[in-house]
Amino acid sequence: MSEKKPASVTDKIWSVLSSVTLAVVLIAILAVTSIVGTVIEQSTDYDKNIKVISTFVGSGAAPAAYKALNALGFMDMYRSWWFMSLLILFSVNLVVCSIERLPRIWKIVTDPMIPLKDNVLRNLGIRHEITVASKPEDARSVVESVLKAGGMSPQAATSSEDGSVQVFGQKGGWARFGVYVVHGSILVIFIGAIVGAIWGFKGGLNLPEGTDSDAAYQYGSGQEIPLGFTVRCNWYETEFYGNSDMPKLFKSELTVLENGREVMKKWIRVNDPLTYKGVTFYQSSYGPIPTPQNGLFVFKVKSGSGGEQMVWAKMNQPFKIPGTDMEATVVNFSPALTTDRNTGQLYTYTSSMNNPAVEVRFTRGGQEVLRTGWIWKRWPDTGKLQGGAALEFDHYWGAQYTGLQVRKDPGVWLVYLGCILMSIALYVAFFISHRKVWVKIAGDGRKTRILIGASAHKNKHAFEKDVEKMVSGITAGLEGGV
Amino acid sequence: MDSSALFNISTFAYIIAMIAYIAYLAFKQKGIGLAATGITAAGFIAQTAAIFARWSESYAQWMKFSPESSVLLGISRSAPLRNLYESLVFFIWSMILLYLIIEYVYKNRSMGAFVTPIAGLALAFIEMAGIGKEIQPLVPALQSNWLIAHVLISFFGYGAFAISYATSNMHLILASSDRKAQSYIFWAFAFSLFIWVLIVATAGTISGPPPEGMDGRSAGRGMSFWLPLAGLYPVLFFVVWRFGLSMKKLLSSFDLSTDILDEITYKGIAVGFPLLTLGIITGAIWADSAWGTYWSWDPKETWSLITWFAYALYLHSRLMRGWRGVKTAILSLIGFISVVFTYLGVNLLLSGLHSYGGG
Numbered sequence: 001m002s003e004k005k006p007a008s009v010t011d012k013i014w015s016v017l018s019s020v021t022l023a024v025v026l027i028a029i030l031a032v033t034s035i036v037g038t039v040i041e042q043s044t045d046y047d048k049n050i051k052v053i054s055t056f057v058g059s060g061a062a063p064a065a066y067k068a069l070n071a072l073g074f075m076d077m078y079r080s081w082w083f084m085s086l087l088i089l090f091s092v093n094l095v096v097c098s099i100e101r102l103p104r105i106w107k108i109v110t111d112p113m114i115p116l117k118d119n120v121l122r123n124l125g126i127r128h129e130i131t132v133a134s135k136p137e138d139a140r141s142v143v144e145s146v147l148k149a150g151g152m153s154p155q156a157a158t159s160s161e162d163g164s165v166q167v168f169g170q171k172g173g174w175a176r177f178g179v180y181v182v183h184g185s186i187l188v189i190f191i192g193a194i195v196g197a198i199w200g201f202k203g204g205l206n207l208p209e210g211t212d213s214d215a216a217y218q219y220g221s222g223q224e225i226p227l228g229f230t231v232r233c234n235w236y237e238t239e240f241y242g243n244s245d246m247p248k249l250f251k252s253e254l255t256v257l258e259n260g261r262e263v264m265k266k267w268i269r270v271n272d273p274l275t276y277k278g279v280t281f282y283q284s285s286y287g288p289i290p291t292p293q294n295g296l297f298v299f300k301v302k303s304g305s306g307g308e309q310m311v312w313a314k315m316n317q318p319f320k321i322p323g324t325d326m327e328a329t330v331v332n333f334s335p336a337l338t339t340d341r342n343t344g345q346l347y348t349y350t351s352s353m354n355n356p357a358v359e360v361r362f363t364r365g366g367q368e369v370l371r372t373g374w375i376w377k378r379w380p381d382t383g384k385l386q387g388g389a390a391l392e393f394d395h396y397w398g399a400q401y402t403g404l405q406v407r408k409d410p411g412v413w414l415v416y417l418g419c420i421l422m423s424i425a426l427y428v429a430f431f432i433s434h435r436k437v438w439v440k441i442a443g444d445g446r447k448t449r450i451l452i453g454a455s456a457h458k459n460k461h462a463f464e465k466d467v468e469k470m471v472s473g474i475t476a477g478l479e480g481g482v
Numbered sequence: 483m484d485s486s487a488l489f490n491i492s493t494f495a496y497i498i499a500m501i502a503y504i505a506y507l508a509f510k511q512k513g514i515g516l517a518a519t520g521i522t523a524a525g526f527i528a529q530t531a532a533i534f535a536r537w538s539e540s541y542a543q544w545m546k547f548s549p550e551s552s553v554l555l556g557i558s559r560s561a562p563l564r565n566l567y568e569s570l571v572f573f574i575w576s577m578i579l580l581y582l583i584i585e586y587v588y589k590n591r592s593m594g595a596f597v598t599p600i601a602g603l604a605l606a607f608i609e610m611a612g613i614g615k616e617i618q619p620l621v622p623a624l625q626s627n628w629l630i631a632h633v634l635i636s637f638f639g640y641g642a643f644a645i646s647y648a649t650s651n652m653h654l655i656l657a658s659s660d661r662k663a664q665s666y667i668f669w670a671f672a673f674s675l676f677i678w679v680l681i682v683a684t685a686g687t688i689s690g691p692p693p694e695g696m697d698g699r700s701a702g703r704g705m706s707f708w709l710p711l712a713g714l715y716p717v718l719f720f721v722v723w724r725f726g727l728s729m730k731k732l733l734s735s736f737d738l739s740t741d742i743l744d745e746i747t748y749k750g751i752a753v754g755f756p757l758l759t760l761g762i763i764t765g766a767i768w769a770d771s772a773w774g775t776y777w778s779w780d781p782k783e784t785w786s787l788i789t790w791f792a793y794a795l796y797l798h799s800r801l802m803r804g805w806r807g808v809k810t811a812i813l814s815l816i817g818f819i820s821v822v823f824t825y826l827g828v829n830l831l832l833s834g835l836h837s838y839g840g841g
């Protein structure tokens with residue numbers, strides 16, 4: 001409210017902090033500075049950004065420009081003091097703006113409606129006037145039922161001057177709070193992010209198959225983060241589309257152990273993590289262990305009659321093939337074996353386990369070497385033996401590690417709560433409006449004049465149509481009654 | 483008919499519709515207008531059929547690779563919202579749908595001359611740039627229902643922003659009195675920039691990924707790439723600036739006021755803004771479930787936030803005295819420039835600077 005007193009300094013600051021102008025300025029600054037952070041790669045090494053900066057200022061000026069930008073925090077700008085300050089100022093702006101406006105909105109929503117003077121009624125954004133032959137009492141009850149049908153609870157007042165009656169009603173007043181919930185939800189998200197930053201952590205953990213750990217490691221610093229329980233990787237596997245090298249699935253089987261006891265077990269995959277006691281394990285990478293000490297080759301032995309049995313074997317250690325009189329020995333392994341198209345020679349094309357194969361020597365009675373050949377996981381046929389039996393290569397266990405992202409974020413539920421609130425409130429803010437209707441009914445003995453005025457704080461166009469429907473409802477109701 | 487034949491029909495229809503709408507603007511013959519609407523609607527039906535045909539083709543492919551998955555999973559994993567090509571198609575589809583609704587509600591066809599060129603340009607861009615159309619299996623990170631929700635919602639939102647973009651352009655033309663007016667110069671700047679960006683994006687895609695340096699990292703694009711394109715911009719600007727105003731005469735003969743245009747711009751943004759918000763939220767949920775971070779300030783995320791800021795700026799500037807009208811229309815244009823940059827610029831321009839990304 002404007003007062004004549006000269007404004008004090010605190011008043012001035014308050015009025016700046018509550019202004020939409022400040023909001024517009026802050027949003028503009030946030031947007032423009034954010035652009036810089038997408039051009040300069042964040043939290044990366046010097047070489048990369050020097051190259052980016054030389055694109056703009058030339059390689060001569062680049063080191064100086066880098067220094068200046070670095071001093072201003074642009075190499076990690078979204079965590080810099082000035083970006084944080086902008087966000088704080090932005091939040092203060094939101095809070096002060098709401099404190100300043102909410103009481104007024106509260107009053108608009110909760111104040112009872114009062115009948116309007118003719119000149120005000122005739123100046124409303126939406127107006128209609130009809131004259132009917134019915135009696136004013138009939139008109140009043142029809143108007144009331146039409147308002148009720150429109151979702152309003154009608155009230156009425158009789159004028160002491162000319163005895164005319166005004167019926168009025170409103171709906172959707174609460175929708176005026178929608179934008180304030182939108183603004184509040186931004187703060188809820190901020191609080192959630194702060195809670196997560198203070199009480200949560202984010203780290204990584206590379207677990208070879210068959211090993212466990214009771215800690216994760218901070219990215220960058222490598223600092224140990226105790227988990228409070230133990231997690232073990234039982235199995236890691238990449239699945240591919242058909243026989244191609246296009247990965248279809250990365251999955252690990254994890255077990256959670258407390259005091260040596262198994263309390264949880266789950267296959268995790270990208271988009272489907274495991275959560276235990278607030279700590280979540282995400283499948284984020286994988287990789288080979290070049291010389292696995294405890295690696296075991298897993299074979300599926302199929303007998304001619306359809307039976308199936310798993311056999312685990314060590315490199316260079318013969319094992320009996322169940323259901324046959326033969327032994328097998330793994331003598332060589334390749335993570336990705338293929339044949340050179342030109343020379344026909346076998347070679348390993350990548351160190352990651354895309355197309356694993358084992359070279360197996362078959363013997364009988366421990367002495368007689370029958371043959372030596374490669375068995376591919378991708379082509380089970382390569383493991384065919386005589387008589388319909390097969391030695392299928394399934395996995396080289398212990399030769400890969402699973403890369404886990406480990407996170408604890410006690411603030412994430414607040415972030416999601418804020419997101420849900422914001423989504424609902426945005427809908428309310430844009431698509432629901434505070435609508436009011438006044439209907440003045442005045443009889444002059446033979447005819448009744450009905451004056452309709454209406455207003456909506458948003459989407460007037462849509463409400464105009466509704467009011468037109470109400471008017472035709474009134475007309476129809478009264479003609480029917482005559 | 484297979485999906486690509488149907489897509490070709492819809493592309494062809496939108497380009498013909500564009501010509502018809504422009505002819506309608508020039509000659510104001512009701513028959514031409516009706517034909518324009520009819521052709522657009524036919525294109526829309528063909529495009530809808532094409533999208534479903536493509537869906538069923540990718541469903542067949544998914545089931546071939548993953549015969550063990552349920553029908554429902556197969557349907558969601560093969561939803562045609564999986565790459566740049568499919569999302570561009572869906573964006574155009576949403577925009578045309580919204581446009582047809584607006585044309586019906588406001589009983590005014592003149593906007594078609596501004597909306598169909600966006601569809602025509604975007605489809606021509608797909609064709610020229612040779613964006614991968616082949617149906618490829620999904621990499622593991624993309625196998626998420628949140629991702630489908632994210633793309634669906636975001637691109638529908640972009641469709642709504644595109645409508646606002648068209649009406650803001652019309653607003654600025656109608657409100658301009660001469661070629662020296664600041665708002666007109668800005669309009670010409672933004673409009674020619676829009677065309678220029680599409681040309682750069684196309685050139686960037688046609689010439690393939692930027693060359694690699696000695697260290698195997700991207701070395702960025704050289705002067706031979708940027709110089710001719712930079713030189714093209716002033717030419718484009720001049721042409722738009724010189725001839726843009728003649729559209730004012732055409733437009734003002736329609737029953738269009740800057741008030742109606744302002745209203746439609748606002749409505750487009752009122753639809754687009756909540757959708758953009760939901761799009762950012764579903765994207766964050768997806769990132770959270772895939773990588774354990776709902777927000778990592780990567781350039782794509784940050785640019786979608788910048789777009790969000792731009793439209794928040796539009797919404798709040800309307801509350802400031804004397805801003806509603808030309809100034810807010812300018813902010814709406816800036817918002818759409820940001821949409822296009824988020825969508826194409828991040829992949830095509832920033833990936834030349836950095837080592838990540840790529841089409």
Ligand code: HEM
Pocket residue numbers: 018019020023027090093094097179182183186426429430791794797798801
């Ligand atoms: C990026 C952050 C913000 C978002 C997403 C946001 C969102 C919105 C939305 C959606 C509306 C409704 C607009 C309409 O109905 O046309 C609105 C209105 C408003 N906003 Fe914000 N806002 C933000 C920041 C702020 C800030 C910092 C202020 C501080 C002054 C502010 C003050 C207002 C006011 C005064 C209104 C009008 C309220 C009314 O009509 O009663 N906003 N905002």
